Amino acid sequence: MVNEICVHIMDIVANxxxxxxxxxxxxxxxxxxxxxxxxxIVDDGKGMSEEMAKKVVDPFFxxxxxxxxxxxxxxxxxxxxxxxxxxxLKSKVRKGTEIYSSFVLNHPDLPLLGNIKETILVxxxxxxxxxxxxxxxxxxxxxxxxxxxxxxxLGDVPINHPEIIKFLRIYLDENL
Amino acid sequence: MAKLTIEDLRKIKEKVHAETSLxxxxxxxxxxxxxxxxxxVSGAREVMSxxxxxxxxxxxxxxxxxxxxxxxLCSREPLVTVEAMEQEPIKYEYMNANxxxxxxxxxxxxxxxxxxFVLAKGAEIIK
Numbered sequence: 001m002v003n004e005i006c007v008h009i010m011d012i013v014a015n016x017x018x019x020x021x022x023x024x025x026x027x028x029x030x031x032x033x034x035x036x037x038x039x040x041i042v043d044d045g046k047g048m049s050e051e052m053a054k055k056v057v058d059p060f061f062x063x064x065x066x067x068x069x070x071x072x073x074x075x076x077x078x079x080x081x082x083x084x085x086x087x088x089l090k091s092k093v094r095k096g097t098e099i100y101s102s103f104v105l106n107h108p109d110l111p112l113l114g115n116i117k118e119t120i121l122v123x124x125x126x127x128x129x130x131x132x133x134x135x136x137x138x139x140x141x142x143x144x145x146x147x148x149x150x151x152x153x154l155g156d157v158p159i160n161h162p163e164i165i166k167f168l169r170i171y172l173d174e175n176l
Numbered sequence: 177m178a179k180l181t182i183e184d185l186r187k188i189k190e191k192v193h194a195e196t197s198l199x200x201x202x203x204x205x206x207x208x209x210x211x212x213x214x215x216x217v218s219g220a221r222e223v224m225s226x227x228x229x230x231x232x233x234x235x236x237x238x239x240x241x242x243x244x245x246x247x248x249l250c251s252r253e254p255l256v257t258v259e260a261m262e263q264e265p266i267k268y269e270y271m272n273a274n275x276x277x278x279x280x281x282x283x284x285x286x287x288x289x290x291x292x293f294v295l296a297k298g299a300e301i302i303k
């Protein structure tokens with residue numbers, strides 16, 4: 001098990017990037033009343049065949065040559081199922097992949113959510129050519145960060161320019 | 177002070193335009209943080225975060241930050257590759273936020289390779 005839910009997010013996003021995704025949507029929903037936490041990551045990468053989608057939940061399967069283990073997806077599935085939640089993975093070749101997992105919020109073994117701001121910032125800045133859309137909902141209050149919207153304002157200034165990093169850091173601090 | 181909004185970006189854009197000339201794809205140094213499951217679990221995000229913070233504070237626009245997957249040396253993660261123009265790439269092993277700050281200040285900005293943290297020199301060859 002990993003020590004932060006955010007680590008799983010980064011990990012699944014890394015998979016999406018490997019699959020050459022250009023748009024990645026991340027949905028995180030926390031509801032204290034319903035005692036529920038969920039995360040869903042949807043990408044438009046190259047997707048997987050049905051057969052391969054079944055294999056990726058096996059920790060001893062990897063798409064890379066010379067590597068015998070692939071722990072990202074199995075670890076997430078394990079955490080979700082262990083913490084009283086659900087997990088599913090839907091994928092279509094050339095369409096993309098959707099990975100959903102949910103957790104019981106007060107489950108004693110649930111990892112901390114972790115630093116969501118840093119996770120967003122790191123993903124956006126290190127992949128300027130990819131568009132991210134974060135939907136972060138806490139008890140019904142929704143915050144959305146859409147890099148397409150940001151890039152439309154920026155024009156030719158790159159999103160990883162120091163001034164923009166500064167802006168994003170303050171913006172995330174104020175809104176999350 | 178009022179909260180920042182996405183519209184404020186327009187002002188920042190104008191400021192950036194007034195202060196600097198933007199060069200397309202003119203990177204002096206490319207830094208790759210390896211972010212496979214192994215890297216992320218052993219702290220690659222904190223390393224990347226420290227690097228981004230340093231770039232922000234130093235205000236440098238010629239350092240490109242990127243990520244890549246696992247390169248098969250999971251036990252030595254977090255790994256960082258620093259590739260300066262016309263120089264061999266340097267791979268740093270067992271990185272953390274502080275080492276990253278040192279590598280940024282010494283190697284990336286001043287060109288001094290931080291030998292104690294180096295794993296290897298040269299490009300990755302996958303056989």
